Amino acid sequence: MGKQYSQKTLEERKQQMAEILQNLEDGVKEVFTSENYIRYLETFSKFHNYSFNNTILILAQCPQASFVASYKDWTEKFNRIVKKGSKGIQILVPAPKKFWEEEECTRPDGSKYTRKVERRKLYFKIGHVFDYSQTTGDELPSLTQKLEFETPELNRLINSLFATSEVPIHYDYDLKENDANGYYNLVKKEIFLKADLKALHKLKTIAHEYSHYYQETLYKEHTKELDRDTKEVIAESCAYCVIEMLANETNMEKLSSDEYSFGYIASWGSKDLKELKSTLDIISKISNLIFYWVSKQFDVS
Numbered sequence: 001m002g003k004q005y006s007q008k009t010l011e012e013r014k015q016q017m018a019e020i021l022q023n024l025e026d027g028v029k030e031v032f033t034s035e036n037y038i039r040y041l042e043t044f045s046k047f048h049n050y051s052f053n054n055t056i057l058i059l060a061q062c063p064q065a066s067f068v069a070s071y072k073d074w075t076e077k078f079n080r081i082v083k084k085g086s087k088g089i090q091i092l093v094p095a096p097k098k099f100w101e102e103e104e105c106t107r108p109d110g111s112k113y114t115r116k117v118e119r120r121k122l123y124f125k126i127g128h129v130f131d132y133s134q135t136t137g138d139e140l141p142s143l144t145q146k147l148e149f150e151t152p153e154l155n156r157l158i159n160s161l162f163a164t165s166e167v168p169i170h171y172d173y174d175l176k177e178n179d180a181n182g183y184y185n186l187v188k189k190e191i192f193l194k195a196d197l198k199a200l201h202k203l204k205t206i207a208h209e210y211s212h213y214y215q216e217t218l219y220k221e222h223t224k225e226l227d228r229d230t231k232e233v234i235a236e237s238c239a240y241c242v243i244e245m246l247a248n249e250t251n252m253e254k255l256s257s258d259e260y261s262f263g264y265i266a267s268w269g270s271k272d273l274k275e276l277k278s279t280l281d282i283i284s285k286i287s288n289l290i291f292y293w294v295s296k297q298f299d300v301s
Helices: 010-031 034-046 052-061 071-076 151-164 199-216 228-249 263-270 273-296
Strands: 080-082 089-106 112-131 135-137 169-172 182-185 190-194
Touching: 010 034, 010 052, 010 089, 010 112, 010 273, 034 052, 034 228, 034 273, 052 089, 052 273, 071 080, 071 112, 151 199, 151 273, 182 199, 190 199, 199 228, 199 273, 228 263, 228 273
Parallel strands: 169 190
Antiparallel strands: 080 135, 089 112, 182 190
């Protein structure tokens, strides 16, 4: 049986929702310092199946969270018990409501009549999840067993990405040591990589340039007004998330955060909340698309 929470009055529920939305707003603003931004990307990479809003809420309430689930899921799916006295992490849970509405219609002869049509509206309610550290019981296989992923596997993965990419990926043998590791050719719609990159840097660069590809195609309406620096941060963020997601599922090494460039982040603090949320939402969506493609090559997803 799920954990029971005391019944609240309508006013108490409104107040609770107002507080969680304020926490969400504060959490978004807190993301935009260099240290907090990396922490947000790491949290998103762990919980990329959760919505952007819930990722922010998990980070704000439990920065050290590693794996979260509802009280019921811990008990029934994972055979683990939530420790007595543990405080649930509040998240927003979709709660669609169905209602009927009268609609005016016109007959072929021009006369009017009304009919009832079913409508649906999406509301949200407050739910609770608990971190792995708040539970006891059976070990989670996903936390104790990871896929072997050394350099040979990584090279095979990269070859598979070349073969299955939606856009052609080539090596540019003219790129010198101090040049960029790769680029996306907007006119040709092709990705080019520096030929002598190590395997992990090839993967990072593919993810980075694939983000540019999606920004200029699938998400063009969302990014067309963004400046070049912002698009670069989005691409670098997606590369970071994809590497983190893969490392969370395998024993693949990760690059140091020093090998990523997020210097432009500090200036984002002056943007309005809607713009900040939109940018983070784009990062989460594109990262998931790239991760889905990459993980399909070796059945991680």
